Structure formats: structure tokens, C-alpha cells
Amino acid sequence: MRIAQRFVTLLAILILAGCASQSPEGRYTIIDSMKSKGQNSRIDMIVLHYTAGSKTSSLAVLTNKDVGAHYLVTDDNPPLVYRLVNESMSAWHAGESSWYGRTYINPRSIGIEIVHPGWERNVNGTMGAPYPISQIHTVTALTRDLAKRYDIKPENIVGHSDVAPLRKQDPGPSFPWKELAHDGVGRWFDENAAAKYEVEFSKKGLPDAKWWQAQLKRVGYSVPETGVLDANTRHVISAFQMHYRPEWVSGKPDVQTAARLLALPTTGTGLTR
Ligand SMILES: [Zn+2]
CATH class of the missing domain: 1.10.101.10 (PGBD-like superfamily/PGBD)
Structure with missing residues (x-):
């Protein structure tokens, strides 16, 4: 058998075995049977936010304006989880940001928005409404699933204020990071x-x-x-x-x-x- 014939035969075997596929217009063949060792997920961070608004206004902003998040966890009881951006896509949630010296966080992160009114310091030192327990349980479960799926390090599960401290204050001081950490999600101190x-x-x-x-x-x-x-x-x-x-x-x-x-x-x- 000539070399060209052997190659065609090999490709036919690979295609039949499901290890190769034709490009859409049949101009080349993609062989999928070998993999590089040097690779990892492009997602290595989860950034949590609050929306500072109601469910209705949050959905309106996240579906009509030039902002986006992969997930929105509502304040319904039980909370609903909207997937607004597919995980394979970059969502526009973090803006100008930096973590461990790496900037431009959107392409490497999953953004989760939580419906919450936000917080303000007033004369009584009030830190904003507590997050409902059912909402925290849902956020924790979602974050844990994502962290496991993408093998995300605990220190890379952060708030928007952690990665943009000069601009942002969400998810705010009423977000119970300690509870999440004790539930196995995120970093905590000794x-x-x-x-x-x-x-x-x-x-x-x-x-x-x-x-x-x-x-x-x-x-x-x-x-x-x-x-x-x-x-x-x-x-x-x-x-x-x-x-x-x-x-x-x-x-x-x-x-x-x-x-x-x-x-x-x-x-x-x-x-x-
Ligand atoms: Zn935010």
C-alpha cells in the first residue's frame, strides 16, 4: 500500500473509532486521539457579587445592559438560579480587576450575582440586610459544584470587592464568608x-x-x-x-x-x- 493510501485508511479507521472528525466543509480532518499534558481549565476563579437591586431590576440589568454574569441567585424561597451566560463564554462581571498580580479576570472566572439590596454605613453602623439562609445555601452549593468541576483553589473564590477594592463593595460585609469556609467553600484564616x-x-x-x-x-x-x-x-x-x-x-x-x-x-x- 502506498503511503497516501495508508494515511487515508488510517483516517478512515480514526473517524470510525470516533477519534477524528471532518471540518465543517471537509477541508481538513481533526484527530482527537492524542492529548497534551500541559493544559488546565481556563476557569480558575469564582467571583461573587450582589446586585444592589430587586430580582426584577437585577434581571433587567443583567439581560439588557452591557454587563453579564454566568449565574443569578434570586431571593425567592427557595431561590431560583438563572444561568444567564454559558460557562464556556466570558461574562462581563468583574471589570477592571486584579488578583495575585493577574489582571483582566473576566475570561478566567465564573461570575455569580446574588439578588440583595446592598449595604450602606449609616449612623447606627448598620451593615446592610442579612442574606437569607436559603439563598446562602444555594450560593454555597452552586459555588462548591463549580469549584469542584473546575478544581478552583479556595483563595480564588472571592468577592468583587476583593478583586476591585478601590471601586467595589459587593457582596458586602453581611455576606457570611466564614460560614461558607466552614462549609468547605473558600479560604479562611487560622x-x-x-x-x-x-x-x-x-x-x-x-x-x-x-x-x-x-x-x-x-x-x-x-x-x-x-x-x-x-x-x-x-x-x-x-x-x-x-x-x-x-x-x-x-x-x-x-x-x-x-x-x-x-x-x-x-x-x-x-x-x-
Ligand atoms: Zn459586583
């Missing part, structure tokens, strides 16, 4: 270590601005390394507090925030299971 560090910081005093900036950067945040506790650095401290010390979001360095920051693992040692 509480025993934090208690020990808190005593130490109380004795020796708070670290300087350079320390805060280096530590916030270590755990993923984009932070200016000016060595000065400027307005932008305070915004990033606020974002950290919203996630890990939501009891009081001040944007000011304090002993408890420093202790929790130091006790937060850099990578790979979170709780997702």
Missing part, C-alpha cells in the same frame, strides 16, 4: 494563630504601612506599595475586613485585622473539599 497574633500585636503595637501593603499583596490583593497608609491602602484594608473581619469595616489598621491578615494562608491551604 483562628488559633489569629488569637495568638492578636495578643502579640497588642503588646508590641501595630506594624507599619509597608507591612500592611506587603501582607495584603501576599494574600492576593492589588495594593499600592508606597510605604504610606494612603487612601488606596485603606480601601484595600476595608476590602480585607469585609471578607475576613466584617464585624467592623473601618479601613483602619487595628490589632484584630493585623492578626487575621497574618493568620491567612497564602495559597492552597483553604477549606474547599
Whole structure:
């Protein structure tokens, strides 16, 4: 058999075996039987948001404006889960953003919007409405499924405010990150270590601005390394507090925030299971 004939025979066998397919116009054949070792999913982050609106207004914005999210979890009881963008597509949810020094997060992430009115600090220090338990259970289940499916590291399950701390405040300080982490979703700090560090910081005093900036950067945040506790650095401290010390979001360095920051693992040692 001549080489050309052998090739045609081989292709015919591959096509019959389901390992090859013809291009739409039959101009070439794609062989699917060999795979590269060097590959991973293009999705390696999940970003959680609140919509700051009702279900109706949230659906209207997410289906009519130039914004998008893969999923919308409503505040119905039980909550509904709308898939507004297929997971294979990039949704326009994070905007200008950065995490662990990598920018342009939309193409590598799944965006989940949660119907919630948002939060504001008022004279009573109110942090916004609590999220209904059924809604949190649904968000947790959805996030866990996605994290398992895409093998997403715990530290890469974040809030919009974590990846855009100068612009965004969602999902806000009433979002129960600790509960999610204890349910096996996302990253949390070592509480025993934090208690020990808190005593130490109380004795020796708070670290300087350079320390805060280096530590916030270590755990993923984009932070200016000016060595000065400027307005932008305070915004990033606020974002950290919203996630890990939501009891009081001040944007000011304090002993408890420093202790929790130091006790937060850099990578790979979170709780997702
Ligand atoms: Zn958002």
C-alpha cells in the first residue's frame, strides 16, 4: 500500500473509532486521539457579587445592559438560579480587576450575582440586610459544584470587592464568608494563630504601612506599595475586613485585622473539599 493510501485508511479507521472528525466543509480532518499534558481549565476563579437591586431590576440589568454574569441567585424561597451566560463564554462581571498580580479576570472566572439590596454605613453602623439562609445555601452549593468541576483553589473564590477594592463593595460585609469556609467553600484564616497574633500585636503595637501593603499583596490583593497608609491602602484594608473581619469595616489598621491578615494562608491551604 502506498503511503497516501495508508494515511487515508488510517483516517478512515480514526473517524470510525470516533477519534477524528471532518471540518465543517471537509477541508481538513481533526484527530482527537492524542492529548497534551500541559493544559488546565481556563476557569480558575469564582467571583461573587450582589446586585444592589430587586430580582426584577437585577434581571433587567443583567439581560439588557452591557454587563453579564454566568449565574443569578434570586431571593425567592427557595431561590431560583438563572444561568444567564454559558460557562464556556466570558461574562462581563468583574471589570477592571486584579488578583495575585493577574489582571483582566473576566475570561478566567465564573461570575455569580446574588439578588440583595446592598449595604450602606449609616449612623447606627448598620451593615446592610442579612442574606437569607436559603439563598446562602444555594450560593454555597452552586459555588462548591463549580469549584469542584473546575478544581478552583479556595483563595480564588472571592468577592468583587476583593478583586476591585478601590471601586467595589459587593457582596458586602453581611455576606457570611466564614460560614461558607466552614462549609468547605473558600479560604479562611487560622483562628488559633489569629488569637495568638492578636495578643502579640497588642503588646508590641501595630506594624507599619509597608507591612500592611506587603501582607495584603501576599494574600492576593492589588495594593499600592508606597510605604504610606494612603487612601488606596485603606480601601484595600476595608476590602480585607469585609471578607475576613466584617464585624467592623473601618479601613483602619487595628490589632484584630493585623492578626487575621497574618493568620491567612497564602495559597492552597483553604477549606474547599
Ligand atoms: Zn459586583
